[in-house]
Amino acid sequence: MTLLRLVFLVIAFAGGGFAASADISRVQVVGNGEPTRITVWADSEQEGRAFLAQSDEARSLIVPIQGDVTPAAGDGRGGVATWALSEGTLSFALDRPLMVARVLALPPAGNEPSHRIIIDLQAVSDARFSSVAKRDMRKLASYQDNRRKSELAAELAALRPDAPLPASSRVSEKTYTVVIDAGHGGKDPGAMAITGGREKDITLRAALTLKKILESDPRYTVRLTRDTDVYVDHEVRVSMARDWGANLFISLHADAAGSRTVSGASVYTISASGERRIDKEANRNNWRIPLEDGAPQRVSSILEDLVKRETKTRSSEFAEMLLPELEKSGPVLRNTHREAGFYVLLAPDVPAVLLEMGFLTNREDAKRLQSEQGIRKAMSAVKRGIDRFFDKQDILMAGQEANG
Known part of the structure; x- marks a missing residue:
């Protein structure tokens, strides 16, 4: 048989x-x-x-x-x-x-x-x-x-979420550039924690922790939009990611709510209203999608639309891969994958998400995000989500190369 x-x-x-x-x-x-x-x-x-x-x-x-x-x-x-x-x-x-x-x-x-x-x-x-x-x-x-x-690897990570993470399973030897954006900074403190402390400091500690975790894996080159307490304009953060050739952009934040009972992480990708701003901001900041020289304008426009559509799709794919990992590390909101027009999500050709790690107006979330163990556990979950995302990219590229 x-x-x-x-x-x-x-x-x-x-x-x-x-x-x-x-x-x-x-x-x-x-x-x-x-x-x-x-x-x-x-x-x-x-x-x-x-x-x-x-x-x-x-x-x-x-x-x-x-x-x-x-x-x-x-x-x-x-x-x-x-x-x-x-x-x-x-x-x-x-x-x-x-x-x-x-x-x-x-x-x-x-x-x-x-x-x-x-x-x-x-x-x-x-x-x-x-x-x-x-x-x-x-x-x-x-x-x-x-x-x-x-x-x-995922089972081992779930059993020991605070242990050093092994390098992800590799289908190819390709490396990826991940840009981590610590929200707020300098003159912009962000939300204030109910337990004391400021969002800008929490996001910076999280960004430095995630950088350290990712750099233990030779697969990744990591860039930070800020590594000290300075303010960086939103358009500069996006321009940095594009100039560095980012394969993924993650903006780290901590939320606030009127009710102290609201808690949990959430992930944002670009909304329809945000998409309508992309062309305007791309023209204003000279965010040009690199295309083959000499292509007719009609063809170039079609290719640019395809790139923007693919970028949105990959952003959503990463968000959906990240969420199950976040659920292993702490509470998440009921409607966890959300859409918004945040400026840092406007790059036309860099998959991007904004991660709200929890609510600083909730006592348990604030304690978790202000503890070394809590931040490492959350950022380890982010690393596993990143691994899943690029594992899929490796497989797709391997298939394309085989078909080519």
């Missing part, structure tokens, strides 16, 4: 219905092969990876799944004969040679409350399918191995 057949026989059962699942709520297959689209709805973020596989005469598409699931199966169409869901894997049995044209991992948006994976398939020759499947099976084995290493 082949491995692919075994996957389907172990978990398949009659009927096209879908059993209740912890993470996957729906699977839909539409089309006729020219193209065929698979859409997967999930309650939690998914990476959006897809691999072709072949064994004897059996062809399949393998989609790794994050989180616990209830086994289920169903029928497909347009070249997809059946699908089957098991722990860690969503498998599609193919009755003809199809190739992945694109894969999208989309966060909740508008009236769509779920995360989604969208996979478009197109018909190819037998020879082309076999060639791609052979390569994909090697990539799948490598991906699964790296995922196991990442899960082990």
